Amino acid sequence: MALLIISRLDGVSAQLQQLENAGAAVIWRPYHEAGGTWFWWSMEGGSQYNRLWRFTYDYMTNVKGLDNLIWLHGFNGEPNSAFYPGSQYVDIGGADTYAGDGNYDPLKAMFDRTYAVVGPSRPIALHENGPIPDPARLQSSGARWVLFNTWHGNHLTVSNSTSHLRYVYNHAHVITRDELPDFG
Template sequence: MAGIAAILAVPGTAAVAGNASAGETVSPRGARKKAAGPVAPGANQQAVNLLAFVTAQYRKKIISGQQESTWIDGPDYEMNYIHEHTGKYPAIRGLDICDAPGGATERAIAWWQAGGIPMFGYHMGAPTYSDDYDGSKQTVSIDKVLTAGTAENKSFVERLDNAAAQMNKLREAGAAAIWRPFHEAGGTWFWWSKEGGDQYQRLWEYAFDRFTEKKVTNAIWLMGFNGEPAASASFYPGKEYVDIAGADTYAGDQNYDPQKAMYDATTGVVGDAIPVALHENGPIPDPDELVSTGAGWVLFNTWNVEHLTQSNTVDHLVKVYGHDHVVTRDEVPDLN
């Protein structure tokens, strides 16, 4: 893998290599947008380098990723399983901010220091409900969530501030991360997506502004649709607020389809301006079919436990992690 200096020479990234504020413009909605580089105002060098690396892989290679679990055999269960069977580690370690009290932030820092890329999702509980997966499926008025002075708003702000604090711990340790909030947009199972696209966009922009206020300069913002991105186009906040877009699917066990139709549907919504990720998956798409069909996913993020061990055979994992089209942790350049 080329060094980071070569990666930053990719057209559209070099302009920000020495100055993270270069090319800054103002969008019609008033949010600051850089001509090149991360959408976060004042993005630091690690974030600039991370996005440059991801962008350089788009439609050329796919970056491997794996979501951790914390309840099977320690939080390294999936990483150890992959390494035991393939001799490789995934480039991306998927984590959840909900697990911060259990050391997720420290694991993210350690992953970066070992040469990998952390990616934080957040199953944020509906404000005033429990801040966990069960809470994320509750129903709450988004108007109340976004109205200052309500219990829902106070809860929402507290949770955003906690997430920002975790990201800033990474920043202070010299690490950047992909930040993947409010995922599976367009679905009706998580509170943030139950009131339609306009309300979802309001939430996204509020969270973006709060992170900006809290000086989170090391986040690469990934906005993930569900498995029907074309039907969920109204949820897209626009490239002023999104560095990477994505979609997800949990195809049947050992169905290694490249998901070309879903890839095309996602690019049909967001265009060619930003990379497109398979931000959650069960079976990992066959790398040969990714190449032959032109399904240009920039990364995959296999879900944990049985989605890794049952949806993918060991032989398939060996093929994936040994394939020239797949980027593993040892192939990530120094992003510092």
């Protein structure tokens, strides 16, 4: 098993190295939905999960020399501190949920549970979602998600109405790619 993991890390590291060579930073989210037992990396509990995360971090940064990765540690919808590898291995914390089509709740309780684990020194992402929380409610509730990552296809177009998508992407609280400065 160890050789298979190293082989896979070598393959993905080669691809990520190409991005680094091109000057690109990558928000890197290996082993997402930590704590959920539906993926092999969480099935044996937090201790094993953390060993795997730390090994991957060390291998990719110290052995492979990648320094363009922004490490996003993503919990499932129930953040559990047993599955947190530690702030020295994480740049962004996060959690995910599919709240139900048309539910634009700011998910403040989940944000707070994630914050309780990762602390104040890490931004927190809604790293996987269906409906996009209402930006005005994010502001009024204090749910300070640094980004949202709406899952593909139907989650974008069925979980969110067209009018909600227009509202979100035109809201002053949301920054879209065309509004970013030139980082070059």
